[in-house]
Amino acid sequence: MRTLRQRLPEWLTPWALVAFLGGLGALYVAPLVLGTGAYLHNLMGLTFMFVAGALAWNWVGGYVGQISFGHAAMFGVGGFVSARILLATGMPFVVGWIVGGLVAGLFALLWGHPTLRLRGPYFAIATIGVGEATRLIMTYWEPFTGGASGVSLPIQGGVNKYSLYWYGLYFMAAAVAVSYYLRKSRIGLGLLAIKSDVEAAGDVGVSATYYQDLMLFLSGTFVGIAGAFYASYFSFIEPGDMFGFQRSISFVLMTVIGGIGTILGPALGAVIFVILQEFLIASYPELYLGMYGGLIILIILFEPLGLSGLLVRIARRAGYRPRGQVAGGGVGSAAAGGPAATSEAETTPHMVEEKT
Amino acid sequence: MTALVEGRGVSKHFGGLKAVDDVDFHLDEGEILGLIGPNGAGKTTLFSVAASSMPPTAGEILLDGEVVSGHPPHHAVRKGICRTHQIVRPFTNLTVRENVLVGRHYGTKLSQRRGHDDAKDTDELLEFVRLTPRAQALPGSLTLAGRKRVELARALATQPRVLLLDEVIAGLNPTEAQMLVGLIREIRDRGVSIIMIEHVMHAVMGVSDRVMVLDHGQKIAEGSPTEVAHNPQVIEAYLGKDEVALPPTEQEQA
Amino acid sequence: MDQFLSLVVSAVLLAGLYAAMAYGLGLIYGVLRIVNLAHGGVIMAGAYTTWVLFTRFGIDPYLAIPIVVPLAFLFGVALYKGLVRFLPRGAAGGVQSLLLLFGVWLVMQNVAYLLFSGNDQAIRTSYSTRGLSLLGVIIPLNRLVVFVIGLLTLAVLHVLLTRTYFGKAIRAVAQNPDSCTLVGIDVERIYTVTFALGTALAGLAGLLLSTLFAFNPSAGAVELLKSFVIVVLGGLGSVVGIALGALVLATVEVFSILVLPSFLTSAVGFVLLVLVLVFRPGGLFGQRVLS
Numbered sequence: 001m002r003t004l005r006q007r008l009p010e011w012l013t014p015w016a017l018v019a020f021l022g023g024l025g026a027l028y029v030a031p032l033v034l035g036t037g038a039y040l041h042n043l044m045g046l047t048f049m050f051v052a053g054a055l056a057w058n059w060v061g062g063y064v065g066q067i068s069f070g071h072a073a074m075f076g077v078g079g080f081v082s083a084r085i086l087l088a089t090g091m092p093f094v095v096g097w098i099v100g101g102l103v104a105g106l107f108a109l110l111w112g113h114p115t116l117r118l119r120g121p122y123f124a125i126a127t128i129g130v131g132e133a134t135r136l137i138m139t140y141w142e143p144f145t146g147g148a149s150g151v152s153l154p155i156q157g158g159v160n161k162y163s164l165y166w167y168g169l170y171f172m173a174a175a176v177a178v179s180y181y182l183r184k185s186r187i188g189l190g191l192l193a194i195k196s197d198v199e200a201a202g203d204v205g206v207s208a209t210y211y212q213d214l215m216l217f218l219s220g221t222f223v224g225i226a227g228a229f230y231a232s233y234f235s236f237i238e239p240g241d242m243f244g245f246q247r248s249i250s251f252v253l254m255t256v257i258g259g260i261g262t263i264l265g266p267a268l269g270a271v272i273f274v275i276l277q278e279f280l281i282a283s284y285p286e287l288y289l290g291m292y293g294g295l296i297i298l299i300i301l302f303e304p305l306g307l308s309g310l311l312v313r314i315a316r317r318a319g320y321r322p323r324g325q326v327a328g329g330g331v332g333s334a335a336a337g338g339p340a341a342t343s344e345a346e347t348t349p350h351m352v353e354e355k356t
Numbered sequence: 357m358t359a360l361v362e363g364r365g366v367s368k369h370f371g372g373l374k375a376v377d378d379v380d381f382h383l384d385e386g387e388i389l390g391l392i393g394p395n396g397a398g399k400t401t402l403f404s405v406a407a408s409s410m411p412p413t414a415g416e417i418l419l420d421g422e423v424v425s426g427h428p429p430h431h432a433v434r435k436g437i438c439r440t441h442q443i444v445r446p447f448t449n450l451t452v453r454e455n456v457l458v459g460r461h462y463g464t465k466l467s468q469r470r471g472h473d474d475a476k477d478t479d480e481l482l483e484f485v486r487l488t489p490r491a492q493a494l495p496g497s498l499t500l501a502g503r504k505r506v507e508l509a510r511a512l513a514t515q516p517r518v519l520l521l522d523e524v525i526a527g528l529n530p531t532e533a534q535m536l537v538g539l540i541r542e543i544r545d546r547g548v549s550i551i552m553i554e555h556v557m558h559a560v561m562g563v564s565d566r567v568m569v570l571d572h573g574q575k576i577a578e579g580s581p582t583e584v585a586h587n588p589q590v591i592e593a594y595l596g597k598d599e600v601a602l603p604p605t606e607q608e609q610a
Numbered sequence: 611m612d613q614f615l616s617l618v619v620s621a622v623l624l625a626g627l628y629a630a631m632a633y634g635l636g637l638i639y640g641v642l643r644i645v646n647l648a649h650g651g652v653i654m655a656g657a658y659t660t661w662v663l664f665t666r667f668g669i670d671p672y673l674a675i676p677i678v679v680p681l682a683f684l685f686g687v688a689l690y691k692g693l694v695r696f697l698p699r700g701a702a703g704g705v706q707s708l709l710l711l712f713g714v715w716l717v718m719q720n721v722a723y724l725l726f727s728g729n730d731q732a733i734r735t736s737y738s739t740r741g742l743s744l745l746g747v748i749i750p751l752n753r754l755v756v757f758v759i760g761l762l763t764l765a766v767l768h769v770l771l772t773r774t775y776f777g778k779a780i781r782a783v784a785q786n787p788d789s790c791t792l793v794g795i796d797v798e799r800i801y802t803v804t805f806a807l808g809t810a811l812a813g814l815a816g817l818l819l820s821t822l823f824a825f826n827p828s829a830g831a832v833e834l835l836k837s838f839v840i841v842v843l844g845g846l847g848s849v850v851g852i853a854l855g856a857l858v859l860a861t862v863e864v865f866s867i868l869v870l871p872s873f874l875t876s877a878v879g880f881v882l883l884v885l886v887l888v889f890r891p892g893g894l895f896g897q898r899v900l901s
Contacts, residue, residue, distance in 0.1 A: 067705055111884065118887055121645035121708050125838045126887055129880035132835065136877040186461040189450070193458045196447040203409060203441070205433035205463035205514055245831060249716075256709055286724060293716025300710040301696060 011184035020180075024173050031165060042161055042233075047274045048168030049229045052175035054254040054266035054273075056222030059215045061252070062261035063182060065195045066116065066212075067124045070131030071223050071251045073111075076138060076145075076242035078104035078224025079231040083151050084144065086232075094167070097228035104224020105217045112216040113209075128245075135243035150238025153231060164233055171229065175222055179263045182218075187211070223251070253292055257299055259306030268307050358421055360385045360549050361406070361437070361518050365415035366425075368401050375401040377573035378415070383518065388544050389551045390564030390581070394594055397570040399553045400442050403520050406551070407439035408432035419518065433463045436517035440524060442553070446495035446506045453491040456481055456509045463514020478513065485509045485539065501532040508536075512543065519543065521552040525559045537563055561585065569593070616747045621864040622857070623753040626760030627818055629856035631833055632840035633767060634811030636852050639841065641784040641804045644694065647711040649837060650830025651718035652809050656682055656816020657731075657825045658722060664733050671733055671821045672755060675814065682813025686806030689714065694805060695798065715830070722827035730824040738821075756818045763814065767849045780804055832876050839883040 008014065031041050053075070061067050082100030086093055115126045138145050145151065182188055193201040194208045202208060231237045241247065250273060258269020281288045303310045359382035368376040376398045383389050391399050405412045408429045417425035424432045432438075438459075447455050456478050482488045485505040495503050504524050511519060521540070525533045537559050544550055554560035561567065561581040569577040569584055571593040577584050584590055631653065638646045659678050663669040669677070693714065697707045741748045771777035783790050783800045790797050819825065819833070836859060844855025859879055866878045 065705075067708060115884060115887060121639075121705075122842075122887065124705075124708055125645060125835070126884055128831070129835055129839075129883045132831070133877045133880035133884075136874055140871070140874060186457075189454060189458055190462055192449055192454075193447045193462075196449045197445050199409070199429075200441065200445040200447065201458070201462075202429040203407065203433065203439055204459045204510055205430045205438075206458065207428065207430045209428075252709070252712075287720065289716045289723070290720030293713040293718075293720065296709055296713030296716070297693065300706050300713065301693070304706060 009185075011181065011186075011188075016180065016184075020173075020176065024169070027169055028166065038162075041165055043274065043278065045161075045165035045168040046233060047271055048165075048172040049226050049233070050250075050254065050270040050274055051267045052168075052172045053223050053226035054251060054258070054270040055172075055175040055179050055263065056219045056226070057251040058255050058260065058262075058266045059179070059182065059219040059222075060112075061255055062265075063188075063191050064116075064212055064215045067252065068127040069124055069245075069248050069252060070127030070129070070134070071219075072243050072245070072247035073131050073134040074104040074108050074220040074223040075227035075230070075247055076134065076237075076239060077107050077227070079227030079237050079242050080138070080145050080151065080239075081224075082228030083153050083231045083237060086153060087151070093232055097225050097232070100228040101221040101225035104227065105219075105221030107224075108216045108220025109213060112220070113213055116209075116212045116216065128248075131243070131245065131248045135239060135245075138243050139239045145239040148238065148240070150236055151231075153235045153237075161233070164229070168229065171225060176263060176267075178218065178222075182215075183263070187214075191215070249292070253296065255306075257295055257306055259308030262305075262308050264311075265306050265308040268311075272307070359383055360387075360420060361551075362418040362421075363402075363406065363415065364418070366402065366405055366412050366417065367414040368398075368405050368410070369413045374573045376405065376412075376570075379570070379573075379575050381568055381575065381578075383549055383551055385549055386544065386547070387549055387565045388540070388563055390560040390567040391551055391553045391570065392555070392557075392560060392567060392584075393570035393576075396572075397593075398573040399570055400522055401573075402570065403439055403522055403551075403553060407437055407520055409439070430462070433514050433516075434465055436515075437520065438463060438511040438514045438516040438518070439520035440504075440507045440511050440522055442522040444500065444503045444507055446503050446510070448494065448496055451492050451494055452487055452498070452506050452509075453478060453482060455495065455506050456513045459510040459513030463511075463516075481509045481512055484512070484542075486535070501528050501536075504528070504536070508539070512548075516548055519548050519550045521550060521554075523553055523555065525554055525556045533559060612746065615745065617864050617868075619745070619747050619749060620753075621861040623749065623757045624864060625853070625857040625860035626757035627753075627815075627822070628836060628840055628860050629853045630756075630760040630763050630811065630818055631815040632837040632844075632852050632856055633763065633849060634808040634815065635834070635837040636841040636844075636849075637811065638805055638808035641780055642694075642801055644697075644707040644711070644805075645838075646805075646808060646812075647708060647834065648689070648714040648718065649808075649812050650832075650834035651715040652682060652685065652812035652830075653816040653819065653833050654722060654825065654827060654830040655685070655718060656813035657820035657829065658726060658816075658827075659813070660817045660820045661731050661733055664735075670735060671817060672759070675759075675817060678817045679810050679814050682816075683806045683810035685813070686809030687802055689809065690802045690805040695801070719827050719830075726827065728826055728828075730826050732824040733820050735821075752821050756822060759814075759818060763811070764849055764853050771849065776800075776803065835883070836876075836879050839879050839886075842883060842886055 008017065030036070031044075036044070057068065057071050078097075078100040080100075081103045082093075082096040085091060085099055086096040111130050115123055115130070118126060139147060182191070190201070190206045190211055193204070193206050194211060198208050227237075227242060230242075254269035254273045255266045256269070257272060258267065259265025276288070276291065280291065299306055303313075305312070361381075361383040363379060363381045366376055366379045366381075367374065379398075379402060381389075381402075391402070393399055401410075404410045405425060406417050408417075408424060408427055408431060411426045415425075416423050419432075419435055419437060422435070424435050424437060446452075447458065450458065457474065460474050460478055479488070479491075482491050485508055487502065487505055487509060490498060490502060495506055498506065508521075508524065524540075525536055528536065533556065540550060540552070540563055552560060552564070564581055567577075567579065567581050567584040568575060569587070569590050576593060577587045577590050579587070634652075635646055635649045638644055638649075656678055659681060660671045660674050663674045663677060664671055693710060694707065697710060737751055740751045742751060742754060743749075769777075771781060779790070779795050779800050780803070782793075782795060783797055783804075787797050790800075815833070819829075840852055840855040840859055842855070843858050844851035844853070859882065862882055863875050863878055866875060870878065
């Protein structure tokens with residue numbers, strides 16, 4: 001074990017690596033071992049995509065601390081760019097996904113770089129504007145998005161729905177790995193400094209603009225890939241759904257309900273979101289807006305850290321004491337937000353703006 | 357020999373208010389320059405311009421002959437100028453050690469860090485400011501003196517050539533103040549040049565090689581501590597015209 | 611020339627509506643530093659309430675103002691006392707209040723879907739299609755009445771905020787809540803009143819909108835965004851600023867119809883918002899939007 005720890009980069013603990021590989025392996029073989037039916041199998045694949053998307057949203061919402069109500073814009077851009085590329089060329093679909101993602105990432109950078117100068121609610125509302133403007137313009141741009149009729153992807157070129165499970169799994173694994181790296185590495189330290197006091201951070205050499213842009217680009221790219229996945233999964237996309245406000249809301253919902261600023265949070269939130277969508281909405285379709293709204297209200301009032309925060313509180317009552325610092329340069333302390341809060345720190349929810 | 361830091365015709369206006377008005381100054385290598393003046397004289401504003409926290413309205417700041425003003429603050433830090441704040445601003449969500457690490461990671465260029473162990477250097481800095489026992493604490497749980505030392509260590513972590521200290525001694529009790537003055541001397545001995553704003557007169561006069569006085573945004577005096585202390589303009593600036601006991605004029609004497 | 615004049619008149623009339631729409635949002639943000647994401651929901655509720663009063667009880671929409679506005683006020687009181695006052699104030703509360711009120715908005719939408727269908731509704735009175743001829747331009751009667759009411763609201767608000775005790779207290783709290791407690795102002799009460807006043811204005815806006823356009827439960831998002839554009843354009847300084855911001859937006863929108871399909875008119879507002887935030891972060895009249 002000692003040789004392993006020495007060989008790993010300072011931000012990666014052996015435990016984390018083991019947990020990651022273990023989880024990945026388990027999910028990899030699960031369908032083969034458990035013999036899940038087609039419905040559950042496909043649903044899980046879709047869930048993996050949502051987890052990745054929620055984690056990516058969190059890079060801006062939680063790590064940078066700016067709530068975006070407009071992520072559907074990247075979701076849609078990724079989806080349509082990927083769909084168009086796959087239709088026009090015979091490229092393997094993964095390439096289409098990545099290209100779609102990168103275009104979405106650049107798009108995020110385009111509108112996000114100037115608007116990230118805004119603080120808090122102003123940025124949030126600007127994102128509503130961006131999302132809606134994108135939707136309107138894209139719906140109007142029929143040659144690209146097909147207008148109300150949308151774009152259909154013939155099922156071809158190796159994208160059979162069965163294998164999407166594993167592609168979704170890799171995608172989610174990548175998002176988890178990136179989330180972990182961003183939080184534990186020196187980038188995570190810098191992000192926390194920016195959240196604490198953006199000016200003081202600048203006075204010590206941390207360029208807020210650079211890191212915000214980086215987060216925006218990464219977030220946009222991954223959410224774009226999610227959109228591309230979605231397109232391949234359903235073989236049909238239309239702008240109202242892809243760019244819609246509902247779509248943007250879903251990212252906010254997943255992460256807030258699960259817990260902003262953590263890794264477990266968005267994952268939990270995404271799973272719950274899918275469950276709610278599939279089962280409750282099938283039974284009570286006329287109540288789902290109210291349920292989401294009610295859930296958000298309850299979370300904000302009683303447990304701003306989301307469900308993952310609730311779980312941590314329960315775990316602490318049961319005696320679980322979080323591990324202390326990671327040796328060396330990693331960000332091990334509680335202040336990184338989320339589950340492992342030390343007793344010294346006030347559990348300030350990461351949604352709380354610490355900038356003045 | 358050109359000065360390490362040079363400010364030429366530096367002005368900073370806020371609307372109609374001339375916070376800093378055409379100030380020239382310089383800092384030589386290895387010097388400790390004291391910056392004093394009554395409240396509202398523009399000292400912190402001058403610092404802010406020197407550290408690139410804000411751009412000058414006119415004039416420029418040069419480090420080693422290279423213009424550093426007008427760039428974003430992190431640029432100046434990389435070049436080697438780092439400041440502390442008048443009202444302490446440690447990162448409240450990071451531990452003391454992590455605060456210093458931020459300075460280390462972000463304030464230095466990669467080339468400066470190559471071959472160095474960040475963790476070891478950080479621990480050394482914590483030891484230097486006598487904060488090792490509190491390394492895992494959050495700044496909120498420290499006294500004011502402790503938090504000032506966190507900021508100091510954090511600034512030092514950026515491996516500055518020039519350190520701008522904004523009232524580090526104010527608010528400390530005599531023991532703490534003495535300790536900090538000792539640290540400042542040690543920092544200079546390690547090769548960092550210092551400009552310090554201070555109201556605690558005996559501290560700044562005792563440790564500075566040279567002193568510069570600002571009043572209403574303008575430089576009104578410059579020289580050795582003794583020279584400046586006896587400068588009537590300086591006394592007047594601090595005490596006000598009526599308070600200065602001028603010797604009676606010849607007419608009055610007669 | 612005729613067309614130009616008619617466009618100008620349209621813009622001015624629209625501005626009256628937009629201003630009425632934006633006051634509520636601006637007031638709540640200016641005093642409580644909370645962005646009321648439920649603003650659109652209240653507008654929608656105001657529209658539906660008016661509609662119900664009209665279709666069920668035959669009350670003319672403009673005459674329903676004394677019913678709808680107090681109801682919206684009471685709703686605001688309930689909302690504040692029930693939910694909003696538990697949020698932390700200041701920067702810390704920003705994100706949480708945003709999300710909380712967003713949740714409220716979702717619930718309101720759902721309630722509307724349940725009570726009414728998702729179909730568009732509209733109010734058609736006997737005079738809906740009448741128009742007046744003014745300056746050689748035909749002005750729909752409804753638009754004129756809405757404009758006049760909008761103007762009156764501006765006047766009433768201005769007087770309220772500058773001449774009455776409550777108004778001055780509100781402005782004091784907006785500037786420095788801590789000092790206010792020192793001089794004996796019940797800050798919580800002011801917050802409650804201001805919030806309720808904000809929702810009352812939103813309710814009024816909904817009423818006015820219902821006489822001009824069709825609406826459905828998801829209405830309100832566009833109005834919220836436009837209100838925000840106006841608040842940013844006009845700054846938080848005064849109701850007059852908001853009125854001016856409304857004029858700017860209305861003018862840009864109306865004249866953009868010359869070059870864009872009507873479908874994209876709303877997008878113009880959003881683009882304008884982003885541009886203003888990026889290039890004139892102080893709003894057109896110099897208020898601080900950036901920290």
